[in-house]
Amino acid sequence: MLKLGLLGVGHLGKIHLKCIRMIDKYDFIGFYDPDEATQKIADELGLKRWTDMDALMDAVDVIDIVTPTITHYELALKAIRKGKHLFIEKPLTHTIEEAADLLEYSRKYGVKVQVGHVERFNPALLALGNMNLQPMFIEAHRLAMFNPRGTDVSVILDLMIHDLDLVLNLVQSPVKFISASGVAVVSKTPDISNARLEFENGCVANLTASRISMKQMRKLRLFQQDAYISLDFLDKNAQIIRLFDKHDPNLPEDGNQLELHTEEGVKLVHLEMLETEAVNAIKMELESFADCIQQDIRPIVSIEDGYKALKVAHQIIEQIEERLGTIR
Numbered sequence: 104m105l106k107l108g109l110l111g112v113g114h115l116g117k118i119h120l121k122c123i124r125m126i127d128k129y130d131f132i133g134f135y136d137p138d139e140a141t142q143k144i145a146d147e148l149g150l151k152r153w154t155d156m157d158a159l160m161d162a163v164d165v166i167d168i169v170t171p172t173i174t175h176y177e178l179a180l181k182a183i184r185k186g187k188h189l190f191i192e193k194p195l196t197h198t199i200e201e202a203a204d205l206l207e208y209s210r211k212y213g214v215k216v217q218v219g220h221v222e223r224f225n226p227a228l229l230a231l232g233n234m235n236l237q238p239m240f241i242e243a244h245r246l247a248m249f250n251p252r253g254t255d256v257s258v259i260l261d262l263m264i265h266d267l268d269l270v271l272n273l274v275q276s277p278v279k280f281i282s283a284s285g286v287a288v289v290s291k292t293p294d295i296s297n298a299r300l301e302f303e304n305g306c307v308a309n310l311t312a313s314r315i316s317m318k319q320m321r322k323l324r325l326f327q328q329d330a331y332i333s334l335d336f337l338d339k340n341a342q343i344i345r346l347f348d349k350h351d352p353n354l355p356e357d358g359n360q361l362e363l364h365t366e367e368g369v370k371l372v373h374l375e376m377l378e379t380e381a382v383n384a385i386k387m388e389l390e391s392f393a394d395c396i397q398q399d400i401r402p403i404v405s406i407e408d409g410y411k412a413l414k415v416a417h418q419i420i421e422q423i424e425e426r427l428g429t430i431r
Contacts, residue, residue: 105188105393108163109134110156110178111170112141115192119169120144122386128393135159160185165396167389168192169219172256176201183208183216190392192219193268194260195409199417202410209406217392217402218409220268222321224387226379227334228269230341236332238325241270241308246316249289257292258285259416259423263312268404268412269323276304278415285423288315298419341377346370 107129112120116136123131133151134141145152153159156178160166166182168175168191176196182189183205195218196202209216222228243266271278278300285296295313302308321336331344347354349369354360361372388404395402 104128104130105165105396106130106132106163107165107167108132108153108159109167109169110136110159111168112136112144113169116169117144118385119167119389120148120150122383122389123167125383125386126390126393128390128397129165132163133159157181160187164188165190165392172260173197176205179205179216180208183212183214186212186214188215188392188396190217190219190389191409193221193409193412194256194264194416195406195413199410199414202413206406206410215392215396215402216406216409217388217395218404218406218412219385219388220265220404220409220412221384221388222265222269222336223272223404224382224384224391225334225336226339226382226384227336227341229382230377230379231332231334234343236273236325236327238273238327238332239306240326241273241306242324242326243270243308243310244320244322245310245312246318246320247314248317248319249294249315257420258294258296258312258314259298259419260413261312262314263296263298263310263419264412264416265321266310266312266323267415268408270300270308270310271411271415272408273325274302274304274306274308276302276306278418279303281415281418281422283419283422284426285419293420293423296419296423300415339379339381341379343375343377345373345375347373 105128107123109120112134123129133153135153135156142152160182165188168178172194175191179189179191245262245266247262280301283298285293288294294315297311300308319337323334325332329345333342349371355373363370363372391403
């Protein structure tokens with residue numbers, strides 16, 4: 104079993120705490136949180152709250168960082184220098200320079216680092232399995248109702264970064280061009296933003312993120328030559344729409360078909376609702392990290408992935424700031 108220590112038991116930290124205790128691959132040693140009020144959590148659950156963070160790090164194999172983003176770099180660097188494997192919540196760090204530094208140090212010290220882009224473990228995405236994905240247009244909408252708890256960072260780092268990670272992982276091509284705009288409505292950083300990414304392979308992605316919406320939405324739509332794929336991360340479902348020739352031997356026989364008259368003759372539009380399995384995504388990502396350490400394989404969401412998503416996020420933020428500066 105891997106000995107694990109948790110840093111931070113705020114809202115998300117408590118969820119991590121619950122999930123970690125459900126995973127038999129970890130031996131939970133305790134948590135560190137400078138807020139003395141968190142002693143109550145330790146007392147209620149019969150856990151150890153460490154008051155010396157260095158001592159906790161020295162006592163474990165794995166550190167799980169679930170603290171405010173601005174603290175990530177300092178805590179992660181300390182853990183890496185101690186040779187500890189590291190799970191760190193998204194975004195990886197506050198600045199891209201900090202992320203680059205952690206990337207270099209993780210390689211130097213030979214530790215595994217996984218970033219908490221939890222949507223990679225959403226049932227909607229998992230339902231695609233090994234499907235051949237070659238999207239040429241992607242549309243993402245991530246809308247949330249206002250919550251003051253997340254306004255310490257812009258909506259790009261708070262919400263859009265989830266879709267940036269997904270899109271970069273799906274497209275697997277360098278970003279060639281970025282166009283972005285955003286508005287700070289109720290906080291000091293953008294609350295709503297749109298970004299258009301153009302990739303070297305010709306794919307285009309249009310992403311919208313808002314934390315001042317009247318309803319929740321977390322959808323990703325992929326368009327490629329042979330299919331339209333719709334993923335709903337909120338309702339955790341996935342569907343694929345394909346176009347078949349009328350006598351195509353690969354045409355499914357489930358009857359979910361609609362005739363479409365085209366210049367090339369009658370085609371059949373087939374709708375497939377993929378089966379999804381109910382999973383605890385946070386538990387699953389933490390469990391997968393234990394597997395990658397024990398099997399010495401690459402984390403599903405590596406520090407390189409976290410760095411790439413953060414780099415594009417900051418390019419979007421810079422472009423929005425330049426645009427707003429011109430308007431002022």
